Structures are given as C-alpha cells and as structure tokens.
Amino acid sequence: MASKKRPQGYAPFLELYLRRKSEGGDVLAPARFQGPVDARARTSCLVLVHGFNNSEVEAAEAYFGYRTRQTELTGATRDYFDRYFGDAFWPGDADWGRFDFADFLVYPAAVKKAATAARELVQLLWSMPNLERVSFVGHSLGCRVVMEALQRLQERALPVVDAVCLMAAAVPAEMLEPRGLYHSLMQRLQMIGTRMYVLHSTRDPVLHRAFPPGQKLAGEGSNRALGRVGPNASMPGFGATLTDSVASGATHGDYWGQQKNRASDEATEKSGIFLRLGEPPRSLGTARGLSAPSSGVEARALGSSRTAFG
Numbered sequence: 001m002a003s004k005k006r007p008q009g010y011a012p013f014l015e016l017y018l019r020r021k022s023e024g025g026d027v028l029a030p031a032r033f034q035g036p037v038d039a040r041a042r043t044s045c046l047v048l049v050h051g052f053n054n055s056e057v058e059a060a061e062a063y064f065g066y067r068t069r070q071t072e073l074t075g076a077t078r079d080y081f082d083r084y085f086g087d088a089f090w091p092g093d094a095d096w097g098r099f100d101f102a103d104f105l106v107y108p109a110a111v112k113k114a115a116t117a118a119r120e121l122v123q124l125l126w127s128m129p130n131l132e133r134v135s136f137v138g139h140s141l142g143c144r145v146v147m148e149a150l151q152r153l154q155e156r157a158l159p160v161v162d163a164v165c166l167m168a169a170a171v172p173a174e175m176l177e178p179r180g181l182y183h184s185l186m187q188r189l190q191m192i193g194t195r196m197y198v199l200h201s202t203r204d205p206v207l208h209r210a211f212p213p214g215q216k217l218a219g220e221g222s223n224r225a226l227g228r229v230g231p232n233a234s235m236p237g238f239g240a241t242l243t244d245s246v247a248s249g250a251t252h253g254d255y256w257g258q259q260k261n262r263a264s265d266e267a268t269e270k271s272g273i274f275l276r277l278g279e280p281p282r283s284l285g286t287a288r289g290l291s292a293p294s295s296g297v298e299a300r301a302l303g304s305s306r307t308a309f310g
Contacts, residue, residue: 024095051140065258
C-alpha cells in the first residue's frame with residue numbers, strides 16, 4: 001500500500017490535510033492546507049470527506065472518481081470542480097495493512113479520531129479569509145467528521161452552511177433523533193435553512209453486519225446506521241430541509257463514482273444534483289437571510305437534464 005501513488009491527473013487546488021502519515025497515524029494538529037495559496041481565498045467551498053479505513057491514496061482515488069464522474073454528468077470543466085472542492089484527508093485507517101470495516105482494533109479508535117479531525121478541519125475553514133459559504137459531502141465514517149464539524153461551525157456566523165450530503169453514513173440514526181447527540185444541531189440547521197440530504201441503501205452489507213458491533217465497541221451501541229435506514233419523521237427538518245433518497249442497490253463503496261456500475265453512477269448523480277454541481281456557487285449577498293427557510297430552484301429531477309448512466 002505504501003508504494004501506491006495518487007491517481008495520475010489528480011491535482012486538487014485545495015487540500016485540507018489532517019494526517020500525520022499517508023497510512024494510519026494520528027490527526028495532524030494543527031492541520032495544514034496543501035495547494036496554491038490563492039485557493040484559500042475563495043468565498044464558497046464544497047468539502048469532500050472520505051470514510052473509514054481509507055489511506056491517503058484510497059481517498060484520492062475516491063475524490064478523483066467523483067470529479068471524473070461529475071464532469072461527465074454536468075459538462076462542467078475540471079477547473080470548476082477544483083476551484084470549488086476542498087479535499088479533506090483524515091486518518092480513519094490503520095497503518096498495518098488493509099482491514100475490513102469490522103476490524104475491531106481500528107474502528108473504535110477511528111470514531112474518536114473523527115471528532116479530533118473535525119476540530120482541525122473547522123480551524124482550517126475559519127482561517128480562510130473570504131469564506132462565506134461552505135457545503136459538505138461525506139461518506140461512511142466521514143459523515144461523523146461532517147456532523148462534528150457542523151457542531152463546531154455553529155459557534156460563528158461565518159461561514160454559513162449551505163448544504164450537506166451524507167452518503168452511506170456510519171452515524172447512528174438515534175443521534176439525530178430527540179435526545180440524540182446531534183438533535184439540537186439539526187434543529188439549528190433547520191432554522192437557518194441548511195439543506196441536508198441522506199443517500200442510503202439497505203443493500204449495504206458493511207452497515208448491516210459490521211456497523212452494530214463496531215458501534216458497540218466504540219461505546220455507542222446502535223444497530224441503525226443512518227446510511228442504511230435513512231432519516232425519519234422524528235428528525236428536525238424531515239421532508240423539508242432534510243430529504244433523502246435510496247441509492248438503489250448500492251453497497252458501501254458505490255458512492256464516489258469510481259466504481260463502474262449502475263448503482264455507483266446513480267448514487268453519484270443524485271448527490272451532484274442535490275449539491276447543484278455545475279451551477280455557479282452562490283454568494284452570501286444574494287443568499288437568503290440566515291433565519292429564512294430554504295428557497296429558490298429545487299434540485300432537478302433525476303435524469304431531467306442529465307443522462308443518468310453516461
């Protein structure tokens with residue numbers, strides 16, 4: 001694994017680098033930016049957050065696949081994505097080889113690292129001098145990093161959180177329900193009009209079989225992964241600011257677009273439509289007021305303006 005290199009052609013403008021090592025290791029504190037200095041001057045950013053047990057190279061492969069597929073779907077240039085995306089790298093993996101999601105030695109520690117990584121990620125975002133709006137797309141345990149980051153971002157007025165897409169989320173559904181860890185956060189996001197979207201699949205064997213014992217060992221017993229069961233009416237914003245879709249037939253790796261199959265293509269397109277990829281990012285001056293509900297053009301129906309499977 002250590003000898004592997006990032007995909008040829010993958011050269012993101014902005015990396016939010018939270019790793020001490022390319023495989024395993026601790027969270028880098030303070031975290032650092034990688035890429036041209038002027039990439040930090042943007043006013044809008046979509047942060048990509050990979051999941052559990054991804055080395056730096058594996059995360060780069062996922063992010064490169066997402067760019068490639070969204071370029072095909074939207075017709076936007078690669079430069080558009082590079083100037084909007086911020087690729088986060090965090091150490092949710094082990095450094096002694098590739099392990100399955102159910103590896104009991106790695107997963108509980110990765111859950112704890114997610115909170116630490118989120119703290120460093122938010123510090124980087126706050127240090128971007130012109131950042132007004134931020135959105136997130138997370139996968140697997142990366143969704144836990146996203147939720148923790150959202151908690152911290154509420155401490156300041158800027159950047160405003162515009163949209164959040166959670167794919168195959170390894171997050172207990174109970175945490176978004178009343179008395180759950182993120183329930184008050186969800187209420188706040190509903191109030192300010194942040195759009196949230198959950199892509200989920202009951203065909204995900206990782207979230208079905210490995211998530212419950214992993215969560216138990218992490219001290220957070222749950223057999224209902226959000227990325228498998230989807231959201232429900234007890235979660236703030238359900239059916240309004242919080243929407244969802246079934247990623248038909250998707251297994252755990254079928255979300256970033258690098259898998260060449262129908263489920264991966266569909267899941268990737270759905271996330272892109274929700275995130276309005278290919279459209280110019282909005283500026284804060286033309287956006288809704290912070291207390292106003294979400295408005296404007298809704299996400300396009302799947303397939304209405306883009307071919308679903310290339």
